[in-house]
Amino acid sequence: MGLDAFSLKGRVAVVTGGSRGIGEEIAVAMAEAGADVAPVARSEDALEATADRIEEAGGTAHPRPLDVTDVAAVEAMFDDVEATLGEVDVLVNNAGVNPYFGNTRNLDVETWNTILNVNVTGAFHCAREFGRRVDERDGTGSIVNVASVGGVVALPYQTPYTASKHAMVGMTKSLAVEWTPQIRVNALAPGYVKTEFTKGVRENEDIRDDILETIPQNRFADPDEIAASAVYLASDAAGYVTGEIHVADGGIAAQ
Ligand SMILES: NC(=O)c1ccc[n+]([C@@H]2O[C@H](COP(=O)([O-])OP(=O)(O)OC[C@H]3O[C@@H](n4cnc5c(N)ncnc54)[C@H](OP(=O)(O)O)[C@@H]3O)[C@@H](O)[C@H]2O)c1
Numbered sequence: 001m002g003l004d005a006f007s008l009k010g011r012v013a014v015v016t017g018g019s020r021g022i023g024e025e026i027a028v029a030m031a032e033a034g035a036d037v038a039p040v041a042r043s044e045d046a047l048e049a050t051a052d053r054i055e056e057a058g059g060t061a062h063p064r065p066l067d068v069t070d071v072a073a074v075e076a077m078f079d080d081v082e083a084t085l086g087e088v089d090v091l092v093n094n095a096g097v098n099p100y101f102g103n104t105r106n107l108d109v110e111t112w113n114t115i116l117n118v119n120v121t122g123a124f125h126c127a128r129e130f131g132r133r134v135d136e137r138d139g140t141g142s143i144v145n146v147a148s149v150g151g152v153v154a155l156p157y158q159t160p161y162t163a164s165k166h167a168m169v170g171m172t173k174s175l176a177v178e179w180t181p182q183i184r185v186n187a188l189a190p191g192y193v194k195t196e197f198t199k200g201v202r203e204n205e206d207i208r209d210d211i212l213e214t215i216p217q218n219r220f221a222d223p224d225e226i227a228a229s230a231v232y233l234a235s236d237a238a239g240y241v242t243g244e245i246h247v248a249d250g251g252i253a254a255q
Contacts, residue, residue: 005237009034012085013234014078016068016126017095019046021195022146022223024053026092029227030234031059038081038088040066041095060085068095068122078129087137090234091130093123093168094146098197104159112160119164124171131179140182142234145172146226147187149249165189169245176243184242186233191249193221216251 013030017023018039024046027039031054039050039061047063054061062084066077081088097118100111127143134141150158151165169187176185192198192211201207202220212218229248232238247253 001237005239006232006235007034008090008231008235011035011089011234012038012081012087013090013092014038014040014081014088014126014130015092015094016066016122017041017146018050018063018092019043020050021197022190022193022226023092023094024050025223025227026094026144026146026230027061028053028057029224029231030090030092031055031057031061033231033235034059035090036060036062036085038062038064038077038085040064040068040077042067068125069117071125074125074129078133082133087139088130088133088141089139090142090144091126092144092146092230092234093126094144095119095122096146096148096164096197098158098161100160101157101201103157107160115160116164116167119161120167120171123168127171127175127185131175131183134183141184142238143172143175143183143185144230144233145169145185145187146230147172147189147245149189149191149247149252151187151189152245152247152253172245173243180242184233184238186238186241186243187245188226188229188233189245189247189249189253190226191215191221191247191252193223193226195223214252214255215249216255219250221248221250 019041051061
């Protein structure tokens, strides 16, 4: 098998949460690997900026506003992407939120529901729609669910987030077995990555130092280090890989 197996040439990818951070880098990396890419999220201006980078990388971009919690909008997004870029081969479920850091005794139900709704139900909406479409055309495809090291180990004081990412890992395994061999389904579990998402904890010296102590590599990842794994999982190079939880965390989960 040559390096061509890592190519996404001729593929169409939808990347949720493609407006910034890890999703933006995954969208650009997939374009560099040859794919046409639809970055989807709520912030239209930021999506345009991602689209410019996709085009610079040689891909055709179709930025598309989407709230993954809106099931009708998810269906409409797939119609729209299919009409412009063609049938979708790769779905990256990356949209996610983590608005709560604190003792679970003080957590309100609304925040719990918001986190589960975006991180788990939003990913389910997109996976189900993708699964139906691949089945209807009797095709093949690949799903990459961006979970977290918090889907594999405990992240105390981030309980709703940890629960949501463990749910994503469970969904990944179940779908991988249910939809094989047409669709490969894998999860990518990053550790701490330098994005807006972790800005608060990285800028608080005490919390930052505590976190760094838990990371054997003693550093935070750049988003493009996570994007490389997503390209691999989506590509034919990972043809025998399904139901895997691919951890990219500087060694946290290995301890
Ligand atoms: N950064 C880390 O250390 C880290 C570690 C492990 C896992 N992760 C996971 O990686 C993913 C990306 O995180 P990030 O660090 O890149 O965070 P980020 O910079 O905050 O980006 C989050 C992305 O999700 C989108 N999003 C949020 N709610 C959405 C909704 N309802 N519908 C559609 N899009 C929505 C945001 O776009 P809009 O606001 O424009 O909608 C944005 O593009 C998340 O699933 C996160 O849990 C991150």
